[in-house]
Amino acid sequence: MTMPSFRYGDKVYEYAIHFLESRKKSISIHVLPDASVEVKAPAHTKPQKIDETMKKRARWVARHVDQTQQNLAQVLPREYISGETHFYLGRRYVLKIVRSELEQVKLIRGRFVVECRSPSKDRVRELLEAWYKEHAHAVFKRRLVSVAADIQWIQKAPPITVREMKKQWGSCSPKGRISLNWNLVKASMDCIDYVITHELCHLKEHNHSKQFYTLMDKHYPEWGPVKAKLDGMAELLLNE
Ligand SMILES: [Zn+2]
Structure with a gap:
């Protein structure tokens, strides 16, 4: 057919x-x-x-x-070598590996600089991942407070956990704890706000009911195209 x-x-x-x-x-x-x-x-x-x-x-x-x-x-397996690009907040940054006694990651002048004693693929990946998780924590917490402040029926921003997730960007437990995928910090701020709003709306509506989408429309009217953008980039952002 x-x-x-x-x-x-x-x-x-x-x-x-x-x-x-x-x-x-x-x-x-x-x-x-x-x-x-x-x-x-x-x-x-x-x-x-x-x-x-x-x-x-x-x-x-x-x-x-x-x-x-x-x-x-564009989704090719990551090599973790100089010249490769990696995302942060919706932008691509070129990776530069530097042999050094220090073990650290810096984002300077549009580059991810990874300093490392013996830069193997695994070690560089580990250092970058730690950097992403740390920044994910700070960014998500900041955005959560800001997004929650605009939603009248939320008294206090709920606690969040930053986690490794394979197939989702976030989740909300029945007790109201929000988990977010650390890879989401690779996406642009509007995508991060969209996922946070989605999870916050689950505090009131636990499933994807009509009422849930009414809440989404109210608190993030432009969520449709933002979700489409995030969906379109999912493969790319979750690729390691
Ligand atoms: Zn949901």
């Missing part, structure tokens, strides 16, 4: 349609981290209506698919 598709520029973009029963009222388009396109539509939507919607949104979808594909193409 061939998939439905639309044409934009000189490329053809395929998409999968999922018809949803229940309360869904409008057609939504999602570009997934693997650059595939998923369309969610209310049950019994006419194919022609979906086709029209895709043509109307073609430019947006094509841009996101292309961007995601480009990001995926």
